[in-house]
Amino acid sequence: MARKTKEDAELTRKSIIIAAREVFLIRGVSRTTMEHIATQAGVTRGAIYWHFTNKTEIFQAMREQVFLPLIDRMDDTLLVDNSQNPLVQIENFLCGTIQLLNNSLETRQIYEIMMIKCEYVIEFSVVLQEILLTCSGIEEKLCFTYEKAKEQGLLQPSHEPAQLAIDTQLFFIGLLHMWVKDSDGNHFRNRAIKLIKAHMSLIIR
Amino acid sequence: MARKTKEDAELTRKSIIIAAREVFLIRGVSRTTMEHIATQAGVTRGAIYWHFTNKTEIFQAMREQVFLPLIDRMDDTLLVDNSQNPLVQIENFLCGTIQLLNNSLETRQIYEIMMIKCEYVIEFSVVLQEILLTCSGIEEKLCFTYEKAKEQGLLQPSHEPAQLAIDTQLFFIGLLHMWVKDSDGNHFRNRAIKLIKAHMSLIIR
DNA sequence: GTGTTTACATTCGTATATGTATGTATAAAC
DNA sequence: GTTTATACATACATATACGAATGTAAACAC
Known part of the structure; x- marks a missing residue:
């Protein structure tokens, strides 16, 4: 076949x-x-080898499509917009992620691939590092927001923001994993929003 | 080589x-x-094909070594032994799993393989179903134990056993995933017991 | 003690995957 | 308008993996 234009390529x-x-x-x-x-x-295959050196590079290109937006949305919801109740901010961030998964086939599939269709061997250790880094960032921002909540007296006095941040993060990681694995949808997929609200209600004063 | 005895085989x-x-x-x-x-x-390879028909069968044989004990231990800790405070029972079960991972290289490696070194494609869908089933079982038993706790007045009145069970389960699934991924150990591995205690302290009255 | 089965090792045919090298027609640069 | 670089397709060489077929020597049943 003949050469394509830059746009075609x-x-x-x-x-x-x-x-x-x-x-x-x-x-x-x-x-x-x-x-x-x-x-x-x-x-x-010639076309592929022209655009990418190997499979890992394709994987990375695919992954960036969801991870960069995730971080942006997190910053928007938790850090920038300060008009809301901090606990509502957190709930919105979590529910927003679930809604994104519900609405975007692309995002949903990429999450599924990254969680249960991919083996994190040495070759993918960079990816694993980035995931851990992203998680650290999430924890940090959750902690920041829980601190705001504490200042406003929204938390039970015995609850520490740092603890709550980790607890919420681990809850959500678990939820995402089960969301992905729950093929029929009745155990976690359809109940995800409810479960998030329940989790937040455990924390509120 | 020559034939081995049944024990050698x-x-x-x-x-x-x-x-x-x-x-x-x-x-x-x-x-x-x-x-x-x-x-x-x-x-x-001849030896392997003698004992197993394919790789999936080896994987299943490996997996059974950790899943059957897990369920046994869960039953022991949560259902059989009723002398303890129910919330302590749950904490013991969770901490016991972490300690098992710390102490048993074999268990640790198999968990790691199942979580981040395995792709759950159609061929492994049976495994995925079994995992979901195990999770349902865990949720059920946690719920049962939280109900005991509620009867004994150990929970905040607004907290429902079913909600707590899912919240704890998702927290723990998240923790296990991060425990496995946390290669240097400073973020989750070394702090796991503390995190469990913190989670339980969020629930206690 | 002989026959049979077991517990493998060895060999073979086939299929599949990779990366590179080469071919080629055309878009773009000049 | 010619040259050059691009965007692929095609072909090739190499490597690897699988499963089955076959071989074999010793354990076990009798």
């Missing part, structure tokens, strides 16, 4: 990432070959 | 499972070949 690059996501989801990352992705994208 | 079977665990941990389940396992176990 960018389209094929995007379509490769989309195809990779679709195949990763079904076959898992390790078992997916370049040929699988190529077929799904309607191109040849 | 059982030993090689065990050594294959051990070898698989070691290789799974380093290379991930998908990327591990029968040859890798064979080399690690000091046998040939």
Whole structure:
């Protein structure tokens, strides 16, 4: 085939990432070959090797599509907007993430891939480090917001912001994992918002 | 080589499972070949194909070594022994799991493999179902124990046992995931017991 | 003590995956 | 308008993995 314009090339690059996501989801990352992705994208392996050096690079490109927005949204909800009750801010952030998963097929699939369709071996240790870093950031911002809540007397006096931050974070990590694994949806997927509200109600004064 | 006795054969079977665990941990389940396992176990692929039909069967054999004891211990701690304060029972169960992970290299590695070195594709959907079932069981038993606590007036009146059970379960799932991912150990591994106690202190009246 | 089965090792055929090298038509640069 | 770099497709060489088939020597049943 003939050469494409720069815009066309960018389209094929995007379509490769989309195809990779679709195949990763079904076959898992390790078992997916370049040929699988190529077929799904309607191109040849040559096209893929032109845009990416290997599978890991495709994975990373896919991952950035969800992680960068997550951090942005977190900053917006927890740090920037100070008009709300801090506890409501936290609840909004958590519920917002769930709603994002419900509304965006792309986000949902990428989370699923990262959580149960990917093996974090040495080759992916960079990814694992970044995940841990992101979690640290979340904890920090949750802690900051719980501190605001404490200052405003919204917490029970015995509760420490740092403890609450970790507890909420671990609760939410657990929820996300079960959300993803809960294929029929009746155990966690449909109840996620309720569970978040219940969690927050355990904390409120 | 010559034929072994039945006891010797059982030993090689065990050594294959051990070898698989070691290789799974380093290379991930998908990327591990029968040859890798064979080399690690000091046998040939022929031996492996004699004892197991495929890799999934080895994985299942490995997994049973930790899941059956988990359920037993859960029953012992939460259901059988009624001499203790129910909230202490729950704390003991959670802390006991962490201590088991600390003390048993084998358990630790198998958890790590199941959580971040394995891709849950269709082939492993049975495993995923079993995990969900185990989680349902945990939730149920936690709920039962929290109900005992409520009857004894140990909970805040506004707290419902069912909600607490899910909250604790999700907290613990999150904790286990971060425990496994926390390679340097400073964020979650060393603090796990403290975090559990903090979580329980949020619940107590 | 002989026959049979067991517990593997060895060998073989086939399939599949990877990365690179090369070919090529065209968009873009000049 | 010519040249050059781009955006792929195609072809090739190499490596690896699987499962089955076959071989084999010793344990076990009798």
